[in-house]
Amino acid sequence: MNAKQHRDERIATMDRQASPTLGAVLKAARRRIGVTQSQLADLSTVSVRTIRDLELDLTHNPRRETLRLLLDGLRLTGAQRARVEEAAVGQATPGLPADSLAPPPAVLDPTVGRERDIEALTCLIELGGHRLIRVVGMAGVGKSRLIQEVAGAVDASGQMPVVWAEPDGGATGRPTDSLHAHIATLLRGARDMARTCRVRPESDPESHAESDANPGPEAALDAALDQLASAFGADDILLVVHGVTMSPASEAALRRLLARCRGLHVLCEAREGSKGGAGTDYPVFPLSVSDRPVGPSGRESVVSPALQLMLSRSGSLEREAPADSRTMAALAGVCQNLDGIPRAIEAAAAWLLLYNPDQLLSVAQRDPFKLATPPGHDTAALRAALEASVASLHPRDADVLRRLAAHALPFTMTQALSAPEQAGDSELSAIHLLCTRGLVRPADCDAGGTPRFTVLNLVRHLLAEPTAPAIPPLESRGPLRWHSPASMESSSCAA
Template sequence: MREFGELLRTHRIGAGLTQQQLADFAMVSVRAIRDLECGRTRSPRAETVRLLAEGLRLDESSRADLQQAGGRAAGRTAVAPPAPAGSSGVIVGREAEAAALTALLLEGRPGVGAPAGVPQARGAGDVRDVAGVVFGAPLDVRTSGRLITVTGVGGVGKTRLALEVAGDLHFRHGWSVLWHPAQASPAVDDEQNTVLVTDQRPDPRLLEEHPRLRIVVTALAPTGLPGEHVFPLGALSDDAAVRLLLTHVHRVRPAFKPEPANQAALTGLVHELDGLPSALEFAAGWFMVYSPQHLLERLRSNPLDPTSAHLRDSLRRSLSTLDEEGRDLLVRLAEGEEAGHSGPMRDLCVRGLVRRAGPRYEVLNLVRAAVREPVAGPHLSAGVTLTWPV
């Protein structure tokens, strides 16, 4: 049998999580995770094992293996702990999105009950730039508004937003929170309101069988299920992105302070990284080596250079959800061609690969870098080609 720490590390790396991220999701201290992974702690408490399994979103088999490695009897847990609130009560820069998503779940049908100042959905095909909702599938009166898919490019924070909202529903409204893979059969209590958070395509029969159930899916693209609300999640605003970047920087350089001399570089950094939270977090680690100005120079030569392999893979998985028409349009946009409104453009926006820039659309810097790769060979001069995952 594998040691608990080794198995925990394998699951964490496989999920693409840092120790800090797993600590946030599982509500376990970073020190506890570090001690477990290095073997200083060999007999974790049953509650700690449960929290870690939920934070990693393990399926039933993997959960049982982790419990067995920890010397605990395998058991099934129906209610997962919601995410802890951020330091300001809501994750940085997502106040409007969190309020809109919470309102949709509380109401259970589209366009009703959103707080003042939060845009509401107007009908089929409506796409909003901020806290928007898209109706991409025929409505079903039995499930309408109860299935919400949060879409966006890899690293934009879909799971973190879903966790924040689940925590709010649990602590403030008394809802039960389920955190199970879609292939599992969650134990739904029909006596109370329940939200199921998943990153897999759910079984639509769950909503028919459990009238008080809501489902939040975090995905790169819509599921296409009847009655689905698609909730596109865009990048952070410049101000929010700088605040988030500084939060992560202070973990590695506690004495770092934004000053007039580095303010322009900080703004340039969040522009080059498209305001993607996971890219900002990873880039913050380079502040141990570079000044903001030097890091910005490196980013301008290759925005993907100081990011993680996990983010690069996530971006390419986002590209893999496109059909041929969408890929062709993205190629043209990446090469500087202008394009008008169309179905494929809408799909690119829903997936977070393209965003509005005034009257035009622009491809995210990181997306452009992910699809352009230098190629050199005996029959080619050094140049750029667009490649796609298979």
């Protein structure tokens, strides 16, 4: 470098040091119009935390959309606006190329019955400060689709950039492909390292010598952590890991990344809640179904979300069919027999090409698992998932499931337990576990507004089969006792 180039670089460095930071410029602009950070958040729809981190210069690469919202909220124009934009460019540091990130894939079909879930999850991310959120639910309940909707809502709001992780690393030629590759390495390296530890115990001296010679998955994991921590920094970012159910090792690796990136949020899937308590579990249940048959009058007021989904996927029905009360009642019955599980309802809608609604209901009552798999598909993923979930239960929890499944009517805790306030933790924990596993789902509240629950109709059919998973009997059955079905009905009516 010659003397002139050296002098020019020194002058440029001094100019940057003398220029006010983006945080200082934003804070001055906010104070000039006399608003607090909270008031600016309302004016701009940018979170208070993002505004605070920008003013403290903890965020060095603000997203273009975030900056635009703030400038609009501050009502800056002309030279004032240019000054803030210039400060943002001068403060930018190498890191996550937010503006080059591809948006999350769009949801092509209408999403039915998940509006409250989308709003609640979005608030957890943007306002609640929750950083590791697991969307928990059974197979086929719609976890992946819900995550896709939430990622799109966060991306559209401009609150924070969304990194839609490709589980296999992706190969699209985008500038962020290396980012996806590091994420895939992080998750894969964690699984490989856990597998290696199981195969080679630490007490084996040869394993240490081999590990020193060939670092393997642990070195790859550490390298991926370093690369991602450098890319994410302290900025507010939502990392979405979709299409894969987190293993304990992969989740532990994500927690290590969260510890190094103070602004990072992770949204992922899980089949059951965390036993360690770290992070936030958001349970997703099947779509609600109506316990009452759909009659010829007042149809619009009793159409359940599950029935709405069935109708939205029933393209083979004649145009006049949805207006027919008998057709509506038959389709509502199909939804009830399929427990409001979105994947099962979508599969059943495909069978309408071969069956009319009355025939479809007859098949659903006789063999609901047949309808839960689309025509021409040999795999019964939902059935296999339920069988695996039942087989993995502790005998105590499985025994509770058997006794609850013996009664077809929805039940309240008072009806299921002789004295809920005196019930042991094991009985209440068992019912809670069965709900989070998707084997028991919420039902309509009774007349007094008390929550009710029911064992999945699919699970009842599974347990009634001769090849049902064997459940060892328990000697002590605890306080789980039932009223007779007649008394259950009368108590519901009385309520």
